[in-house]
Amino acid sequence: MPLVTPKSQQRAYDVIVVGSGAGGGQTAYTLCMDGARVLMLEAGRRYTPASETPMFQTPDMAPLGGVGTPQKPFGFYDATVDGGWRVPGEPYVRASEEYGGRFEWWRARMLGGRTNHWGRIALRNGPYDFKPHSRDGLGFDWPISYEDVAPYYDKVELLVGVYGSNEGLENTPDSSPGCLLPPPAPLVSDHLVKQRAGRLGIPVIPGHRAVLTRAQDHQGAPARLHRGNARAQKILAESMRGRAPCLWATPCGRGCSIRANYQSTTVHLPPALATGNLDITTDAMVYEVTLGRDGRANGVSFVDKTTGTHQHATARVVVLAASACESARILLNSRSAQFPDGLANSSGKLGRYLMDTVGSTVTGQVPLLESLPPLNEDAADGHQLYVPWWLYREQRAGKLGFARGYHIEFGGGKRMPGHDTAAGIEWLTGGSYGKKFKQDVRRYYGSFVGFDGRGEMIPNENSYCEIDPVVKDKWGIPVLRFHWQWSEHETRQAAHMQRTFGDIIEAMGGRVHPALQSDGAKAIAPGGSIIHEVGGAIMGADRGTSVTNRWQQTWDVPNLFLTDGSVFASNADKNPTLTIMALAWRAADHILERMRRKEL
Amino acid sequence: MVDRRTTIKWVITVGAAWPLFGPRIAAANPVEAWRGSSPGQGYGTDPKLLQVYKPGDVWPLTLTAAQRRLAGILCDLIIPADEHSPAASAVGVVDFIDEWVSAPYPNCQDARPIILSGFEWLDAESRRRFGRDFSAAEAAGQTAICDDICDASRAAAERRDAARFFAVYRDLTAGAFYTSPVGRKDLGYIGNVPLEHFDGAPPELLKKLQLA
Numbered sequence: 001m002p003l004v005t006p007k008s009q010q011r012a013y014d015v016i017v018v019g020s021g022a023g024g025g026q027t028a029y030t031l032c033m034d035g036a037r038v039l040m041l042e043a044g045r046r047y048t049p050a051s052e053t054p055m056f057q058t059p060d061m062a063p064l065g066g067v068g069t070p071q072k073p074f075g076f077y078d079a080t081v082d083g084g085w086r087v088p089g090e091p092y093v094r095a096s097e098e099y100g101g102r103f104e105w106w107r108a109r110m111l112g113g114r115t116n117h118w119g120r121i122a123l124r125n126g127p128y129d130f131k132p133h134s135r136d137g138l139g140f141d142w143p144i145s146y147e148d149v150a151p152y153y154d155k156v157e158l159l160v161g162v163y164g165s166n167e168g169l170e171n172t173p174d175s176s177p178g179c180l181l182p183p184p185a186p187l188v189s190d191h192l193v194k195q196r197a198g199r200l201g202i203p204v205i206p207g208h209r210a211v212l213t214r215a216q217d218h219q220g221a222p223a224r225l226h227r228g229n230a231r232a233q234k235i236l237a238e239s240m241r242g243r244a245p246c247l248w249a250t251p252c253g254r255g256c257s258i259r260a261n262y263q264s265t266t267v268h269l270p271p272a273l274a275t276g277n278l279d280i281t282t283d284a285m286v287y288e289v290t291l292g293r294d295g296r297a298n299g300v301s302f303v304d305k306t307t308g309t310h311q312h313a314t315a316r317v318v319v320l321a322a323s324a325c326e327s328a329r330i331l332l333n334s335r336s337a338q339f340p341d342g343l344a345n346s347s348g349k350l351g352r353y354l355m356d357t358v359g360s361t362v363t364g365q366v367p368l369l370e371s372l373p374p375l376n377e378d379a380a381d382g383h384q385l386y387v388p389w390w391l392y393r394e395q396r397a398g399k400l401g402f403a404r405g406y407h408i409e410f411g412g413g414k415r416m417p418g419h420d421t422a423a424g425i426e427w428l429t430g431g432s433y434g435k436k437f438k439q440d441v442r443r444y445y446g447s448f449v450g451f452d453g454r455g456e457m458i459p460n461e462n463s464y465c466e467i468d469p470v471v472k473d474k475w476g477i478p479v480l481r482f483h484w485q486w487s488e489h490e491t492r493q494a495a496h497m498q499r500t501f502g503d504i505i506e507a508m509g510g511r512v513h514p515a516l517q518s519d520g521a522k523a524i525a526p527g528g529s530i531i532h533e534v535g536g537a538i539m540g541a542d543r544g545t546s547v548t549n550r551w552q553q554t555w556d557v558p559n560l561f562l563t564d565g566s567v568f569a570s571n572a573d574k575n576p577t578l579t580i581m582a583l584a585w586r587a588a589d590h591i592l593e594r595m596r597r598k599e600l
Numbered sequence: 601m602v603d604r605r606t607t608i609k610w611v612i613t614v615g616a617a618w619p620l621f622g623p624r625i626a627a628a629n630p631v632e633a634w635r636g637s638s639p640g641q642g643y644g645t646d647p648k649l650l651q652v653y654k655p656g657d658v659w660p661l662t663l664t665a666a667q668r669r670l671a672g673i674l675c676d677l678i679i680p681a682d683e684h685s686p687a688a689s690a691v692g693v694v695d696f697i698d699e700w701v702s703a704p705y706p707n708c709q710d711a712r713p714i715i716l717s718g719f720e721w722l723d724a725e726s727r728r729r730f731g732r733d734f735s736a737a738e739a740a741g742q743t744a745i746c747d748d749i750c751d752a753s754r755a756a757a758e759r760r761d762a763a764r765f766f767a768v769y770r771d772l773t774a775g776a777f778y779t780s781p782v783g784r785k786d787l788g789y790i791g792n793v794p795l796e797h798f799d800g801a802p803p804e805l806l807k808k809l810q811l812a
Contacts, residue, residue, distance in 0.1 A: 045646070054649040056792055059779040061652045063643055065696065066779075069705045070635065071645045082645045185800025191811040247794035254649075368809060374788035375805075379798055416792055417784055419775030426767065431751025433678045433770060434743075438685070438786070441774065445787045 021113030023321030023564035025268030030588035032277040041284040044109030053257040079117040079255035081110035089474035093481040103482035104528035112265035126171030129572035143541040143550040152582035160262040164208030189412030196507035207383035210262035324566040328536035344554035355571035357532040358455035359525035364505030377413035406455030414446035453497030491520030534565035641704035655699030685786040696776035718765030
């Protein structure tokens with residue numbers, strides 16, 4: 001991988017891309033395949049999935065059986081480097097520690113960022129999701145519609161490889177023919193959920209995840225994605241041939257050494273590097289976008305973490321894709337006489353309207369699933385099936401008490417035994433120990449099904465980030481302070497999730513444990529903890545009330561673009577990553593077009 | 601007192617990255633992460649993942665020989681040998697317990713006094729009833745004591761702490777046992793092997809469960 005150090009960087013690039021995750025990876029890919037010269041700056045270290053991924057390691061090979069610790073919160077083998085809920089030397093501040101007022105910020109400091117470990121759930125926003133204000137008067141409309149983004153959803157699905165199905169359901173878009181890979185076969189518990197939830201009128205359909213359930217179409221897809229660009233087609237075909245399909249084992253959260261799922265480091269960056277147009281500097285902590293006398297961005301300043309020195313890189317265009325909050329932080333810290341409150345912040349909206357996903361969880365134990373014969377249920381690591389939001393009509397009629405929907409992710413099965421497998425089951429065993437306990441564990445293993453609601457949060461004035469006046473990180477860069485507040489639209493939705501999951505578990509003949517939480521304010525997971533944080537530099541049709549236009553170009557600085565989740569004007573229940581990538585591709589196409597027209 | 605749930609269940613904000621499968625001990629709770637661990641302790645934020653670790657490799661083990669003897673007897677009372685698999689102590693559970701109570705992380709440090717004082721309680725109770733330490737008591741005597749504390753919901757008020765200790769200890773013992781190769785085999789886990797294709801649930805099983 002042609003990584004470069006600050007000293008060996010070329011004198012000028014067409015585009016600087018800050019960040020190497022879903023947004024940065026897609027941006028660099030699109031730009032490089034079409035000939036732009038790109039410098040990517042990543043705050044974390046170089047990371048190589050082919051040689052670093054613990055694919056078949058078992059918990060007994062790890063310290064503490066691999067369970068999560070403050071240093072590796074999602075477990076020892078989670079593909080997160082130097083990150084988690086806290087990053088050493090990089091604090092942030094919370095205006096409140098109250099439950100419901102607290103914001104959690106998951107970061108990673110590694111090439112590919114959080115794409116290395118993400119859940120790979122890849123759902124499209126639907127037509128309603130781009131025009132929420134028009135539908136119910138709350139939040140904001142996007143200045144673009146589903147039709148603007150649909151061709152890019154097709155492209156991203158073809159490029160990264162997404163399984164799923166087309167069901168023709170309301171606000172749950174179908175993909176163009178040939179875009180989706182076949183979904184994996186359901187598990188026993190999936191069949192049970194589908195049957196019993198179905199009896200309650202709840203639709204259960206194949207999930208969508210960025211996992212190769214078969215080899216990619218390396219002959220057809222490259223031509224479809226890069227029409228008229230023979231070199232790009234050749235490079236992409238080679239990259240696709242180098243990706244193996246899923247081997248139906250090993251948790252995706254560890255990353256994938258055979259490149260069977262999407263992570264930026266295995267899907268976006270290899271072909272982008274193969275063009276020869278991409279240089280990547282890792283350990284480069286960007287803290288400022290610098291402005292020329294002409295009012296245009298002329299580059300970025302960063303700390304080279306390997307030497308502690310401050311460096312500057314220049315380019316014709318600057319793209320921030322550092323993650324929603326980190327991009328906002330960089331801009332808020334980029335102060336000048338012209339922009340005393342942060343660059344591109346003439347609207348005062350920078351850092352505002354942070355959103356996460358509404359999350360709530362219920363687990364059930366299902367006697368029908370007890371004592372089943374041995375089954376290999378590793379599958380594609382979950383989300384074979386899911387429930388899209390289904391109560392549009394009731395919501396429109398005002399019957400629900402909250403304005404936006406949620407989808408349901410669920411899973412059960414005989415997963416690899418972990419430290420949770422036999423923990424806390426006295427409520428089932430009566431506190432057995434000895435041979436009886438061993439019989440009990442065999443009986444109950446695989447009989448649990450967990451339900452996670454994932455719902456839309458409406459942006460509000462009380463959820464935002466700003467620069468803390470005092471606290472700085474270990475390089476002296478001022479840090480973010482977070483403010484957070486849910487509205488009743490979110491807490492009522494969380495309570496509805498609890499009731500619904502209880503109903504489904506009951507319909508499965510199961511028992512809920514621990515008990516349902518009827519108070520939505522307690523049932524809702526803390527802000528940020530679902531790690532779907534978006535907003536902070538929302539796009540809009542009006543420069544007075546938004547930070548970027550429909551092309552993710554900042555209103556104030558014409559050669560400054562944002563291609564991460566910061567531009568989201570709403571946060572549909574659909575997990576944001578696929579939309580981040582589709583929008584990044586679209587913005588990069590726009591940058592290329594304007595560079596060709598010499599406007600940038 | 602630290603609630604047992606927060607002691608042992610490093611639960612569950614799973615949300616984020618992947619769906620939830622059953623009750624998880626591992627991971628994710630941001631509150632726990634904010635409690636932190638001292639810099640320079642533990643395995644750090646970028647440990648070598650491909651290395652195979654044994655208890656004692658990253659931080660020193662701290663239980664005394666007498667404590668380890670008691671630990672072994674107790675974990676074998678919880679998971680004895682049967683016709684399917686050996687006893688807990690045969691697969692390294694004592695080393696795991698020692699690793700856990702010796703670890704620099706907050707949950708582990710919370711568990712340490714619960715477990716050490718639980719050991720002391722077992723010895724004291726055994727001396728009171730049988731005139732000798734728990735390790736030296738007859739099997740029937742050991743079982744009689746465990747019967748009194750194996751279910752916190754039924755334990756007498758004066759034995760609540762002991763019952764809570766027993767629950768923590770059982771969770772740790774079971775976690776270590778069922779994540780060992782013999783524990784996986786005992787449960788009939790047959791995954792973690794590469795497959796060319798995944799066929800899903802067997803049709804005959806679905807038929808039997810009236811799901812097909």
